[in-house]
Amino acid sequence: MNFNLLDFSQAWFLLEPTTLLVMFAGVFGGLVVGAIPGLTSTMAVALLVPVTFGMEANLGLAMLIAVYVGSISGGLVSATLLNIPGTPSSVATTFDAYPMAKRGEAGKALAYGVFASFVGGTLSFFALVMLAPLLGNFALRFGPCEYFSLVVFTLTCVASISRKSIVKGLISACLGLFMSTVGMSDTDGIPRFTFGLMELLSGFSVMPVLIGMYAVSQVLVEIQDINKPFTIINATFTVREFWAVVKSFRHSVYNVLRSSLIGIGIGILPGTGSGLSNIVAYAQEKASSKDPDSYGKGNPKGIIASETSNNAAIGGALVPMLTLGIPGDATTMILLGALMIHGAQPGPLLMRDNGPLVGVIIAAFFVCNFIMLFQLVYFIRGLIKSLLIPRHILYPVIMAMCVVGCFALNSSMSDVWVFFLMGLLGFAFNKLGFPLLPLVLGLILGTMAEGHLRVSILEGGGTLAAYLDRPIALAFLGMSLLSVALSIRSIYKERKNMRQAAA
Amino acid sequence: MIAKPKDFCMAVLLLIMVALLYARSNVINVGVEHALGPMFFPRLVLSGIGGLSLILLVQSLRRTAGQPRSGASGPRVERRERILQWSFVGLFLLYLIILPVLGYIWTTLGFLVAGMALLGPRKPRNLALYAGVAVVVTFGLQYVFSGLLHLFLP
Numbered sequence: 001m002n003f004n005l006l007d008f009s010q011a012w013f014l015l016e017p018t019t020l021l022v023m024f025a026g027v028f029g030g031l032v033v034g035a036i037p038g039l040t041s042t043m044a045v046a047l048l049v050p051v052t053f054g055m056e057a058n059l060g061l062a063m064l065i066a067v068y069v070g071s072i073s074g075g076l077v078s079a080t081l082l083n084i085p086g087t088p089s090s091v092a093t094t095f096d097a098y099p100m101a102k103r104g105e106a107g108k109a110l111a112y113g114v115f116a117s118f119v120g121g122t123l124s125f126f127a128l129v130m131l132a133p134l135l136g137n138f139a140l141r142f143g144p145c146e147y148f149s150l151v152v153f154t155l156t157c158v159a160s161i162s163r164k165s166i167v168k169g170l171i172s173a174c175l176g177l178f179m180s181t182v183g184m185s186d187t188d189g190i191p192r193f194t195f196g197l198m199e200l201l202s203g204f205s206v207m208p209v210l211i212g213m214y215a216v217s218q219v220l221v222e223i224q225d226i227n228k229p230f231t232i233i234n235a236t237f238t239v240r241e242f243w244a245v246v247k248s249f250r251h252s253v254y255n256v257l258r259s260s261l262i263g264i265g266i267g268i269l270p271g272t273g274s275g276l277s278n279i280v281a282y283a284q285e286k287a288s289s290k291d292p293d294s295y296g297k298g299n300p301k302g303i304i305a306s307e308t309s310n311n312a313a314i315g316g317a318l319v320p321m322l323t324l325g326i327p328g329d330a331t332t333m334i335l336l337g338a339l340m341i342h343g344a345q346p347g348p349l350l351m352r353d354n355g356p357l358v359g360v361i362i363a364a365f366f367v368c369n370f371i372m373l374f375q376l377v378y379f380i381r382g383l384i385k386s387l388l389i390p391r392h393i394l395y396p397v398i399m400a401m402c403v404v405g406c407f408a409l410n411s412s413m414s415d416v417w418v419f420f421l422m423g424l425l426g427f428a429f430n431k432l433g434f435p436l437l438p439l440v441l442g443l444i445l446g447t448m449a450e451g452h453l454r455v456s457i458l459e460g461g462g463t464l465a466a467y468l469d470r471p472i473a474l475a476f477l478g479m480s481l482l483s484v485a486l487s488i489r490s491i492y493k494e495r496k497n498m499r500q501a502a503a
Numbered sequence: 504m505i506a507k508p509k510d511f512c513m514a515v516l517l518l519i520m521v522a523l524l525y526a527r528s529n530v531i532n533v534g535v536e537h538a539l540g541p542m543f544f545p546r547l548v549l550s551g552i553g554g555l556s557l558i559l560l561v562q563s564l565r566r567t568a569g570q571p572r573s574g575a576s577g578p579r580v581e582r583r584e585r586i587l588q589w590s591f592v593g594l595f596l597l598y599l600i601i602l603p604v605l606g607y608i609w610t611t612l613g614f615l616v617a618g619m620a621l622l623g624p625r626k627p628r629n630l631a632l633y634a635g636v637a638v639v640v641t642f643g644l645q646y647v648f649s650g651l652l653h654l655f656l657p
Contacts, residue, residue, distance in 0.1 A: 077637075171556065174555065222590065348578075399595055413602070449544075453544065454539050
């Protein structure tokens with residue numbers, strides 16, 4: 001294996017006091033956001049991206065990774081004490097953590113979740129270090145046909161798994177691709193679909209679209225539940241209890257390894273990530289147990305499976321983002337947007353052209369896992385208090401932060417208007433059952449897809465013949481067709497079951 | 504009979520949008536016309552949206568077993584919550600309109616207090632808390648963005 005692409009030459013920077021302080025604050029902020037129901041890791045990272053504009057790329061990206069790690073782990077707290085997953089990545093945690101908390105073992109449930117999160121994150125770091133150079137070297141063989149096929153594969157894959165309707169997923173992806181064509185054409189310098197608006201000449205800025213789609217639409221959705229009361233279970237978490245739980249992990253080695261592998265594997269697939277991995281890992285653990293009936297009634301092994309896999313998915317999701325420039329989930333897509341703001345171009349050459357920065361991101365992920373463990377063990381009481389923050393105070397603050405962040409991007413109100421309109425569009429998409437992820441992915445990858453498609457057709461003398469000689473490109477296109485076919489098959493199967501149930 | 508009115512309306516809207524944008528692509532001056540010119544990719548994508556919208560249109564006319572008649576995707580929202588949602592959107596829109604006129608500090612202070620009062624309880628004690636939070640957040644953001652990061656605010 002060639003590890004030349006891994007460049008940790010600037011990783012020492014993470015041990016500087018300022019960087020450590022920023023990462024410490026980032027992890028804590030992420031934990032708080034993750035713990036509050038309705039606020040997702042994607043929103044947490046999106047809100048913080050504008051803060052990184054004035055920072056060095058290394059520091060800014062390290063902070064965003066810290067927020068990412070913190071927010072995925074924070075979901076554990078509300079899953080245990082409120083029976084509400086703080087983020088989608090903790091849905092399966094509620095199944096056993098809440099019953100444990102109800103019978104007076106909240107501290108123990110939290111301890112299982114905390115250590116499982118740490119182990120899952122750390123194991124996925126090693127997977128990231130192993131897989132990133134492998135995939136990075138593979139990506140160096142890519143030409144225009146492979147680039148375009150990779151984008152097609154990513155979009156079809158995301159569209160297939162996002163929601164129940166693959167048609168809506170594909171429409172969403174195509175709308176994103178179309179939005180990427182607005183503005184001055186990269187190849188020809190011709191303005192397209194600007195309707196005479198100077199502000200549209202440079203096209204849609206990625207960050208206002210992302211912040212609008214993921215923060216505004218989420219806040220609007222959450223306002224629906226603003227009057228829903230919460231009941232918080234009291235928790236006593238002691239460090240002694242935590243170490244006792246750590247010792248008992250030796251009985252769950254197989255569960256930890258399997259859940260980590262599930263998390264890493266699902267994280268690597270475009271568009272999935274921790275939201276799906278925790279459910280799959282939980283189901284696998286339950287299916288392989290000799291006592292499946294004990295799950296859902298407070299079995300710590302269920303918490304271990306869910307929390308190990310959701311943190312392992314972070315490393316998995318970083319693999320395609322750093323090596324192919326293809327985000328593994330919505331949060332890594334925001335990270336990719338942040339990389340673009342700091343001058344890096346998404347695509348298979350990201351690792352070769354920005355080696356030191358990629359090295360800092362990978363190393364930051366490792367360091368943040370330890371910071372997360374430390375904070376969850378020693379500051380969890382403060383984190384539990386964050387559950388008491390009233391949501392009617394939070395939502396206007398989030399909106400004001402979004403406005404300031406979008407304006408700071410180019411010191412322009414037009415970005416703020418794009419953010420607002422995209423927020424409304426995201427909300428409408430949510431209501432109509434159209435997934436958001438394919439749209440924003442299409443917007444990010446559209447320019448790359450267009451350029452490479454045109455070059456590949458020129459290479460084939462005006463036809464798609466060039467693809468016939470490219471096995472990697474054909475494999476990507478084949479997998480695209482397969483993902484669509486599998487999705488259609490599962491929809492028909494589901495409908496058949498529904499018809500049988502209705503009969 | 505339309506089984507899923509929301510999907511039907513969306514499909515029709517998309518088809519109209521595709522037609523308008525396709526027509527627009529013909530009037531954009533691209534210099535010398537060639538098959539792989541600047542309009543090749545947008546037209547290809549528009550064709551894709553058009554084709555998929557037609558499929559969505561056909562699907563919206565057929566009702567599948569066990570599916571609700573409206574085709575709604577999420578849970579039903581109470582009328583009170585819906586009014587709250589759109590009032591908040593209206594307030595936010597007002598904030599964005601006034602922001603360039605009055606500047607960051609006054610409009611943000613006003614938006615935060617009004618937003619919190621709209622979504623939460625409105626007793627004098629609560630209003631005092633909202634005012635306090637608004638002052639801290641407004642000046643805190645100004646300090647971070649202008650003071651520390653040297654970025655402009657509206």
